[in-house]
Amino acid sequence: MTIAEFKTACSVIEQEYKNKIAAATTSAEVEDLRVAALGRKGALTELLKGLKDFSIEEKKEAGPLGNALKASLTAALDEKTAFFAAQEINNELNKVDLDLTLPGYPVAKGHKHPLSVAQDRMTTILAHLGFEWAEGPWVEDEKHNFDLLNVPQHHPARDAQDTFFVDTKMPLVLRSHTSNVQSRYMEKHKPPLRIMAPGRVFRNDSLDATHSPVFHQIEGLYVDKNVSLADLKSDLTAFMKGLFGNKAEIRFRPSFFPFTEPSVEVDVKCVFCQGKGCNVCKGNGWIEMLGAGVVHPNVLKNCGIDPNEFSGYAFGMGVERLAMMMLNIKDIRAFYENDVRLLKQF
Numbered sequence: 001m002t003i004a005e006f007k008t009a010c011s012v013i014e015q016e017y018k019n020k021i022a023a024a025t026t027s028a029e030v031e032d033l034r035v036a037a038l039g040r041k042g043a044l045t046e047l048l049k050g051l052k053d054f055s056i057e058e059k060k061e062a063g064p065l066g067n068a069l070k071a072s073l074t075a076a077l078d079e080k081t082a083f084f085a086a087q088e089i090n091n092e093l094n095k096v097d098l099d100l101t102l103p104g105y106p107v108a109k110g111h112k113h114p115l116s117v118a119q120d121r122m123t124t125i126l127a128h129l130g131f132e133w134a135e136g137p138w139v140e141d142e143k144h145n146f147d148l149l150n151v152p153q154h155h156p157a158r159d160a161q162d163t164f165f166v167d168t169k170m171p172l173v174l175r176s177h178t179s180n181v182q183s184r185y186m187e188k189h190k191p192p193l194r195i196m197a198p199g200r201v202f203r204n205d206s207l208d209a210t211h212s213p214v215f216h217q218i219e220g221l222y223v224d225k226n227v228s229l230a231d232l233k234s235d236l237t238a239f240m241k242g243l244f245g246n247k248a249e250i251r252f253r254p255s256f257f258p259f260t261e262p263s264v265e266v267d268v269k270c271v272f273c274q275g276k277g278c279n280v281c282k283g284n285g286w287i288e289m290l291g292a293g294v295v296h297p298n299v300l301k302n303c304g305i306d307p308n309e310f311s312g313y314a315f316g317m318g319v320e321r322l323a324m325m326m327l328n329i330k331d332i333r334a335f336y337e338n339d340v341r342l343l344k345q346f
């Protein structure tokens, strides 16, 4: 064979197999062609056997031509194999009623309930102010819900009107406030202590726009040497600024709680009208937010802390009330109805 004949044979083989590959109708046919063209006894191998008669110079010329032929046929075979593979997948897909080009079903993502959002914001601010998370039981004895907190036997809060009594031989109640965590915590821990106690509380109220038999409070308690009303005011100011922005202002009004002396009612300047008076603050310019005061010496004593050595402040605030302000929700029932059209907005 001459080099010229080798070249001609290359293009004849290439043309022949490309035609056959193009005409193949199954992947099995393509595999047969692969063997026939490139296999051990295939056309290319046969052709290359002729190389042995060539001179070195001719081999240098013929070698790359053989390689190019092999590459070209391999590419054509691979392409046809891929074509049949895709066709096979499409045939399978066509058998089922499945359209992969359709967008997926929208899966609604869950998210936090607005009350949790609000409570998280409050507890995060308190944590930054150094308050540690504490918890207490929902079903509580009268001792921790009332007695240790200096709530006298005749106090109206104990009345069945307000408190849910659990029908057992033990004097148990559903805790009417988170203040039970104060007594529980002080029994076990000694000052300095600084805790927040978020949680569910229960009162014998019927559900209306501003009341619910189950709601949430966050209790705060700070006991150390020389704690005063001034500490309470600066900490609560910082808290309200964290919640409502740097312009937030608070004021104290004298009040009464059995567990604090003096006791105060804490108002926040209305965040909707900046104190000018609007329908949210009912023209007052201020909104009542929480109860607080200096821990009554009897409470410290009842819990085993010496009131001559230590003093403290405490506060209790309603999560719903603050959440309604923060999120501009007008009716407390919205939190419990769980209408997703409302929940989705937060």
Ligand code: DAH
Binding pocket: 176, 177, 178, 179, 219, 220, 257, 259, 260, 290, 291, 292, 293, 313, 314, 315, 316, 317
């Ligand atoms: N426990 C009170 C309530 O449920 C709120 C409260 C007032 C808590 C004054 C306190 C406090 O710790 O010092 O209405």
